[in-house]
Amino acid sequence: MAGARVAIVVLLAATAAAASGCGLPFAVRTAPPTLEEFLDRVDPICLRGHVAADDAELAAEEAAAQARWPSNRVEAEIRFGRAAALRAAYLAARALGEPPARRRAYGRWLTAMGQRARVYRRWGEAWLRGDEERMSHLSVRVDIALHRTDVLGERLPFDVCGSGDPAFNNSPYEPGKHPPREYTGVFPRKDREKVSSARGLWLGHRRIGRVYDVVNQPGSTVAFLRYKRKYAPLALDGSVELFRSREKPGLYWLALQPPKTRTPEWDAAEAAGYLPQD
Numbered sequence: 002m003a004g005a006r007v008a009i010v011v012l013l014a015a016t017a018a019a020a021s022g023c024g025l026p027f028a029v030r031t032a033p034p035t036l037e038e039f040l041d042r043v044d045p046i047c048l049r050g051h052v053a054a055d056d057a058e059l060a061a062e063e064a065a066a067q068a069r070w071p072s073n074r075v076e077a078e079i080r081f082g083r084a085a086a087l088r089a090a091y092l093a094a095r096a097l098g099e100p101p102a103r104r105r106a107y108g109r110w111l112t113a114m115g116q117r118a119r120v121y122r123r124w125g126e127a128w129l130r131g132d133e134e135r136m137s138h139l140s141v142r143v144d145i146a147l148h149r150t151d152v153l154g155e156r157l158p159f160d161v162c163g164s165g166d167p168a169f170n171n172s173p174y175e176p177g178k179h180p181p182r183e184y185t186g187v188f189p190r191k192d193r194e195k196v197s198s199a200r201g202l203w204l205g206h207r208r209i210g211r212v213y214d215v216v217n218q219p220g221s222t223v224a225f226l227r228y229k230r231k232y233a234p235l236a237l238d239g240s241v242e243l244f245r246s247r248e249k250p251g252l253y254w255l256a257l258q259p260p261k262t263r264t265p266e267w268d269a270a271e272a273a274g275y276l277p278q279d
Contacts, residue, residue: 202256
């Protein structure tokens with residue numbers, strides 16, 4: 002009975018306080034976050050967005066291998082997946098509301114982030130149609146959109162969102178775990194046809210990535226390579242070489258060769274069981 006009376010007293014006090022416009026003396030008041038605290042909530046959103054984009058790319062590649070999609074659809078689905086991940090990150094950041102300071106600068110960065118997701122989507126649509134002129138144009142637009150979000154993000158005290166892909170080496174979140182997945186390999190110009198026909202990127206008997214574009218430059222051929230995430234750290238110190246099948250002389254592939262001196266990345270890959278066993 003005493004407990005009930007206490008509850009009634011508290012309820013009445015609350016009602017009176019509300020009627021008078023005053024808060025209760027024991028009400029907890031939380032201070033608004035500082036700009037740094039607010040942006041600390043945005044940084045993990047950027048990181049999760051890029052990891053989700055990588056996951057979407059892997060899912061598209063796996064689906065393509067099972068369903069035997071044509072190459073233009075594979076590239077389109079990869080871009081659709083990245084666009085969806087970037088848009089989800091944009092919406093999550095927008096849902097946090099406005100920062101306590103630097104609102105205009107933050108708003109410009111957030112708008113650029115949304116525009117980047119839309120450009121990625123249009124790039125995928127161009128790949129799906131096989132519209133090479135549009136693909137080339139949107140490739141430049143994507144680079145510009147990425148540069149713009151980076152520049153605008155660098156003007157704010159972000160730790161992650163203003164540094165390109167925050168899953169790369171300098172991220173304070175899981176440093177070094179998610180390095181870049183795209184690299185290049187340089188070959189003699191005379192080998193362009195062989196490199197263009199290469200059946201994937203291999204490490205021993207394990208397929209660790211693929212060739213997604215080949216471009217001629219004066220005196221050389223450049224292959225653009227996309228690694229599977231867990232093998233990407235090995236690209237920093239390994240070298241890529243062109244090989245030809247003994248049984249099928251017209252069959253070529255690219256293989257990642259280990260460095261002469263082992264690095265921590267290669268040691269970690271061996272400990273995790275990623276390297277083929279001799």
